[in-house]
Structures are given as C-alpha cells and as structure tokens.
Amino acid sequence: MPTGKLSDVIVIGAGMVGAACAYYAAGAGLRVTVIDRGSVAGGTTGAGEGNLLVSDKEPGPELELARLSARLWTELSGALPARIEYEPKGGLIVAADEPGAAALRDFADRQRAAGVTAEEIPADRLHDLEPHLAPGLAGGVHYPQDAQVMPALATAHLLRAAGNRIRLRLGEEVTGLLTAPDGTLRGVRTTRGEVHAPYVVNAAGAWGGELARLAGVELPVRPRRGFVLVTEPLPRVVRHKVYAAGYMADVASGSATLQTSAVIEGTPAGPVLIGASREHAGFDRTLSPQALQRLAAGATALFPVLGTVRAMRTYTGFRPYLPDHLPAIGPDPRAPGLLHACGHEGAGIGLAPATGFVIARCLTGGEPPLDIGPFDPGRF
Amino acid sequence: MARTPAELVGAQPDPPFEITFDGRRITAVPGQSVAAALWAAGILSWRTTRTGGRPRGAFCGIGQCFDCLVTINGDPNRRACLVAARPGDAVTTQEGHGHDRLGV
Numbered sequence A: 001m002p003t004g005k006l007s008d009v010i011v012i013g014a015g016m017v018g019a020a021c022a023y024y025a026a027g028a029g030l031r032v033t034v035i036d037r038g039s040v041a042g043g044t045t046g047a048g049e050g051n052l053l054v055s056d057k058e059p060g061p062e063l064e065l066a067r068l069s070a071r072l073w074t075e076l077s078g079a080l081p082a083r084i085e086y087e088p089k090g091g092l093i094v095a096a097d098e099p100g101a102a103a104l105r106d107f108a109d110r111q112r113a114a115g116v117t118a119e120e121i122p123a124d125r126l127h128d129l130e131p132h133l134a135p136g137l138a139g140g141v142h143y144p145q146d147a148q149v150m151p152a153l154a155t156a157h158l159l160r161a162a163g164n165r166i167r168l169r170l171g172e173e174v175t176g177l178l179t180a181p182d183g184t185l186r187g188v189r190t191t192r193g194e195v196h197a198p199y200v201v202n203a204a205g206a207w208g209g210e211l212a213r214l215a216g217v218e219l220p221v222r223p224r225r226g227f228v229l230v231t232e233p234l235p236r237v238v239r240h241k242v243y244a245a246g247y248m249a250d251v252a253s254g255s256a257t258l259q260t261s262a263v264i265e266g267t268p269a270g271p272v273l274i275g276a277s278r279e280h281a282g283f284d285r286t287l288s289p290q291a292l293q294r295l296a297a298g299a300t301a302l303f304p305v306l307g308t309v310r311a312m313r314t315y316t317g318f319r320p321y322l323p324d325h326l327p328a329i330g331p332d333p334r335a336p337g338l339l340h341a342c343g344h345e346g347a348g349i350g351l352a353p354a355t356g357f358v359i360a361r362c363l364t365g366g367e368p369p370l371d372i373g374p375f376d377p378g379r380f
Numbered sequence B: 001m002a003r004t005p006a007e008l009v010g011a012q013p014d015p016p017f018e019i020t021f022d023g024r025r026i027t028a029v030p031g032q033s034v035a036a037a038l039w040a041a042g043i044l045s046w047r048t049t050r051t052g053g054r055p056r057g058a059f060c061g062i063g064q065c066f067d068c069l070v071t072i073n074g075d076p077n078r079r080a081c082l083v084a085a086r087p088g089d090a091v092t093t094q095e096g097h098g099h100d101r102l103g104v
Helices: A016-027 A061-079 A098-113 A123-129 A151-161 A205-214 A246-252 A289-302 A304-308 A345-364 B034-040
Strands: A009-012 A032-036 A091-095 A119-122 A139-143 A166-170 A174-179 A185-190 A193-196 A199-202 A222-231 A241-244 A259-265 A273-278 A311-321 A328-331 A338-342 B017-021 B024-028 B069-072 B075-079 B090-092
Touching: A009 A016, A009 A185, A016 A032, A016 A151, A016 A166, A016 A199, A016 A338, A016 A345, A061 A151, A061 A345, A091 A098, A091 A123, A098 A139, A119 A123, A123 A139, A174 A205, A185 A199, A199 A205, A199 A345, A205 A222, A205 A311, A205 A338, A222 A289, A222 A345, A241 A246, A241 A289, A246 A259, A246 A273, A259 A289, A273 A289, A289 A304, A311 A345, A328 A345, A338 A345, B017 B034, B024 B034
Parallel strands: A009 A032, A009 A199, A032 A166, A091 A241, A199 A338, B017 B090
Antiparallel strands: A091 A139, A119 A139, A174 A185, A185 A193, A222 A273, A222 A311, A241 A259, A259 A273, A328 A338, B017 B024, B069 B075, B069 B090
C-alpha cells in the first residue's frame, strides 16, 4: 500500500517526544506522518507524572535542554487548550538532615550559576510553602521554574494543534526501513504496507534501541522501570512538586537494583501521584509490592497526611535509559536520513519541546538552538 | 399486596435500631446495608459529585461502581451498598471527595 511521497518526514512513536517532533516539524512547513504500533501516549508517556523539571538537573547539556524546554512549555501552555493541565507550580526539594541540606544548597548554587532560579528555604519556612510537610526536616530549595503537565492530554493536543500537516497512523508497527540501492533512506515498511519519506525520526522511547537495530545501528536504550502510586481524589494537599534530596542521586545512578525516593505532586483531577522507583527489570510489568511499599513509606514520611487517605491504584512504565543519562537527539551519522529523538529516561515530557525544536531545525537545515554535540546518537 | 425482600426470603431479623442521616433518624435492621436503610426511608441521594455538584446514590448496589460513596461516622468514601448499618451510625451527605478539611 504505497502512499506516495505525501510526507517529508516520518516520526515513529506517538508519545510526547514524537508529538513534539511532529509539531515543530509541521510548524516548519513539513508534512509529517506519525506512526505508532499502539495508541497516542500509549507507552512511557502515558505512564509518567508529567514532570517539567529544571531542579533535578546538574549544570550541563541536559540542563540547557531543560531550560529551553521550560520556555517552550510556557509558550505551548498558551497555544494549547487548558485541558493539558499545565501548572507552573514550582518544585520544592527537601532534605531530612543538615548534611543533605548542605548538599542541596551547594547543588542550587551551581544551578544558579547556570541560570536557574533557586531559593533556599530554611527549615522554619518549609511549612509556609507546604503546610502538610512532616516536622523536623532540615531545609529545602524552592525552584519556581519547575512545572507539571498531564502528559497524555498534552501529547494528544500537541498532535491535534498541528492540523492536517500531521497524519497519524496508529496500531501500525514499523517492521523495517526502506533504502534505495545507493543506501538513501526512502521510508519505512510497516505491518500495513510502506510509507515513504526521505527522513525518519526514531521517537520510539524505551523501544528506540529496537528501532535503531532495524536500521542496522546500535543505540543502547534500556528500559528503567518505575511505579507510581495513585491516591483517591483529594483537595490540594500538596502545592508544589515535592521531592526528597535523594531523588537526584537515584536519577544519576546506573544501579540495576531497586531505588526509591519520594516524589509527590497533586493533580488538577484530585489524586496525588507518588513516585519514584527505578530499576532495571526489562519490560516486565509485574507488580512489585516491595517498590510500592517503599513509595508509600517515603510519601507518608514526607507528608504524614497521606497516611490517612487511600491509595486507589498503581501504574508502571519504562523510562528509556541511556548509559550516560543523556538523550540521543539528532541525525545518526551511521544511517543517513535517520534521526533519533529518544533516550530521555524520566525527563522526556519536560525535554520534549526542546527535542522537537532541535529535530525540526535538523530537518530543515537550520541552526540548532543549542549545542547538540553531547546528544549525538553516534557517541555510543 | 407489596412484598418486601425480607418477606420473600422469610427473614426474621433481630429488632430494628436507629441510625441518622444528616441528623434525621432512620430505622435499620441488623444486616441491612446503609444504602438499603436509606432507600427504605425514601432517601435516594447522599453524595454530590466533585466537579458538578450533582446528586448521587446507589447505582449498581453490589460494590462495583463506587457511586454510592458516603461519609459514615466522619469517615468519607464508604460504599453505602456494602457497609452494614450499626446502631447509632451517623451517616452524612458527602460533598465531593469528602476530604475538604485536608485542603491547603
């Protein structure tokens, strides 16, 4: 079922990152076909919390990407319907003891030097920001630039906002890449036929490594499993995105064993979301009572009030993990015509707009808005 | 002549007792669910929805739909169709999620 050259670019993956790539490419005048073997936001996007964070990022390339994304998210929040639940609520990172608080202050100092707004909150002011916080914490840092979005709705509305420049092909799996005899990329083969375009963007998230292999290149994306615990609907009991200082160390770690640190936020719909666990367990969706127990314990230690309400359900997802904790963004030097936009681990919702913006620039031959060398997919 | 479920099964319950709904006295019999006692008293709604404030009561009656949530003795989100009434229970209309006092 050849469709002719109706598309300038094929984006594989209808998650947040794929949607952002499609949106900005369409905005640059390109005709885009988005293909996903499942549904919109059916993978990691639908299993996230919608973190738009600068607070957890070390100064460096990922922070620069996050800062650009934060600006783009502000723009998008004006362009997209309010139903995407964009909330510029700010983040509050808290430390249980004085050494932890000192480490937070040091981290914040270095982030401030990189342009992040970060305000130290002494212990006696923590409850002004979060009245339900446990007593006895040593202090914290407030990051007003942190925000939150409902990732599945944001993805859907981003795809819709580009109008008929984006064609969606859902429930269709890419099974191979098409190349001309001279090696030029021509498109993809799917379970339903062929789709032609001179460029293909790999936005397959945690499955980006498999997709890369179809093109004969190696991209070491691995799934890093996480669980989220969901409470019954509540009024606003948690105002910010609140997390414990240990979260940054967990994110930066490469350990395969289960790690948990409390990450807590309310949602406009009412339920409080409780994360975050990280472990390498392949694509195994088996419920882990140990992970859930630790999430609940971490959350109630930080917010004792959560011990008085019910947890209703849990969900799990797979962060697309790359070994150096940086995403792969840009053209693959080993496979002309193929671009990657995957491997954002747990930061993909936040980093999606900047990623899409960069990909659109790459596709149209424009200057990237920042140095994309550190994200070079050929670095592995 | 109207026949009640209790008559149909030949039930011989122990003596009835009182509970209250928003302060109003209602009669219940041992083993009767809160929802059944409220219905028997002609009360069909005992909760308002979170966003629209619309009235809700028993729908499925078998613990599956969670429409019949109500506050019992100050504890919100009890399924009225599953909770057996006990003497002196204070059942109160639940506004929305029932946790307003936790809001900050």
